[in-house]
Amino acid sequence: MGRHGSGTIFFSGCNLRCEYCQNWELSHACQGEYVTDEALGRMMLGLQAMGCHNINLVTPTHFVPNIVQALRWAAARGLRVPLVYNTSSYESLEVLRLLDGIVDIYLPDFKYMDETVAGKYSARAADYPQVAAAAIREMHRQVGDLVTDSDGIALRGVMIRHLVLPHNIARTDQFVRFVATELGPSTYVNIMPQYHPAYRARHCPELSRRITEAELRQAIQWGRKAGLTRLAAK
Numbered sequence: 001m002g003r004h005g006s007g008t009i010f011f012s013g014c015n016l017r018c019e020y021c022q023n024w025e026l027s028h029a030c031q032g033e034y035v036t037d038e039a040l041g042r043m044m045l046g047l048q049a050m051g052c053h054n055i056n057l058v059t060p061t062h063f064v065p066n067i068v069q070a071l072r073w074a075a076a077r078g079l080r081v082p083l084v085y086n087t088s089s090y091e092s093l094e095v096l097r098l099l100d101g102i103v104d105i106y107l108p109d110f111k112y113m114d115e116t117v118a119g120k121y122s123a124r125a126a127d128y129p130q131v132a133a134a135a136i137r138e139m140h141r142q143v144g145d146l147v148t149d150s151d152g153i154a155l156r157g158v159m160i161r162h163l164v165l166p167h168n169i170a171r172t173d174q175f176v177r178f179v180a181t182e183l184g185p186s187t188y189v190n191i192m193p194q195y196h197p198a199y200r201a202r203h204c205p206e207l208s209r210r211i212t213e214a215e216l217r218q219a220i221q222w223g224r225k226a227g228l229t230r231l232a233a234k
Contacts, residue, residue: 007047008056020201041074056084089132106139113171146188176226
């Protein structure tokens with residue numbers, strides 16, 4: 001268990017812009033401030049100096065060139081903690097391959113297994129299931145299964161998050177089978193129960209309520225039945 005937390009840096013904007021986004025002020029409204037690459041590097045060093053266990057870059061996809069420049073600057077001045085790439089998984093394989101050897105921990109979402117659902121709720125990205133699957137395979141190829149230290153703090157590897165949606169809209173049963181089959185049963189998976197109808201979700205009948213305890217229990221049961229051995233629900 002970590003004592004000093006994850007050094008999180010949020011980037012404005014998102015290429016999915018989900019209808020139910022819980023951080024819509026950042027992803028849709030693009031709130032934030034402009035910083036130089038050097039200033040970004042200083043943020044990273046500042047978080048390390050505070051004792052943070054890693055540098056956690058949230059929705060970094062569209063700022064990769066700036067991030068790499070900031071990392072080069074910060075590494076030359078002593079940045080040593082692991083780098084976390086925190087993403088929706090709607091990623092370019094070309095960009096991910098360029099990050100091989102730079103990212104220590106990939107923290108991808110896998111939102112949907114259904115093309116129609118993805119197209120309806122996330123920027124008409126009907127190809128999301130295929131794009132995310134290919135991206136996560138590449139992430140796993142680079143860093144493998146999650147490795148932690150003696151205190152349980154992540155050092156390297158993939159940690160996949162899956163937000164349970166009402167009525168099994170995300171097709172959780174298919175998601176866990178994909179992970180167990182394509183990546184292996186020892187892949188770390190976080191089944192997330194915290195969905196609530198944020199942003200425009202109140203206007204979508206299927207998404208206008210929180211998930212039930214029964215839906216969460218079912219999601220966990222599907223994961224166990226698929227054979228996943230590193231399954232968390234938080």
